[in-house]
Amino acid sequence: MDIERRFPRFTKQREGKVFIRACWKDCTTVDVSRNGICLRFGETKTPPLGSTIGLKIPSFKSLKPIYTIGILKWAIKEESQFVGGVELNDTLSEYEWVKLRNHFDFPPK
Numbered sequence: 001m002d003i004e005r006r007f008p009r010f011t012k013q014r015e016g017k018v019f020i021r022a023c024w025k026d027c028t029t030v031d032v033s034r035n036g037i038c039l040r041f042g043e044t045k046t047p048p049l050g051s052t053i054g055l056k057i058p059s060f061k062s063l064k065p066i067y068t069i070g071i072l073k074w075a076i077k078e079e080s081q082f083v084g085g086v087e088l089n090d091t092l093s094e095y096e097w098v099k100l101r102n103h104f105d106f107p108p109k
Contacts, residue, residue: 006064007034010101018070019054029057030083032100035091043082046075053086057103066103068092076079086096 018027018041027041037055047053051073057066068088075084086095092100 005033007036009033009038011038014057014103015105016055016057017049020051027055032105034088034097036085036087037068038085040078040081040083042062042080044084045083047072047078049074053084055086066100 005073009030014029016027016029017024017098018039027039030038051072053070053072055068068084070088073085073087075082
């Protein structure tokens with residue numbers, strides 16, 4: 001069964017940091033849309049659903065990383081890591097969306 005989404009997603013993996021349980025931890029993006037990001041992150045137990053999650057993605061085009069905040073909507077354990085869906089607090093504007101897509105589409109040389 002296909003899930004209807006308000007915004008299209010694109011699959012891009014990038015290393016980043018997720019702020020969960022009061023500390024920054026390594027994560028990898030799985031896919032991204034204008035109002036959500038799917039993440040893979042290491043945790044010993046399921047993070048509480050509804051938790052506020054901070055996300056920091058290093059930018060390859062500037063010294064300033066991309067920051068965003070959202071709510072953890074779901075999480076499942078896959079081997080020794082969790083995969084979870086974060087709904088962003090604010091839908092990204094067209095400018096922010098283009099900036100984020102450009103960030104993902106142009107890795108360092």
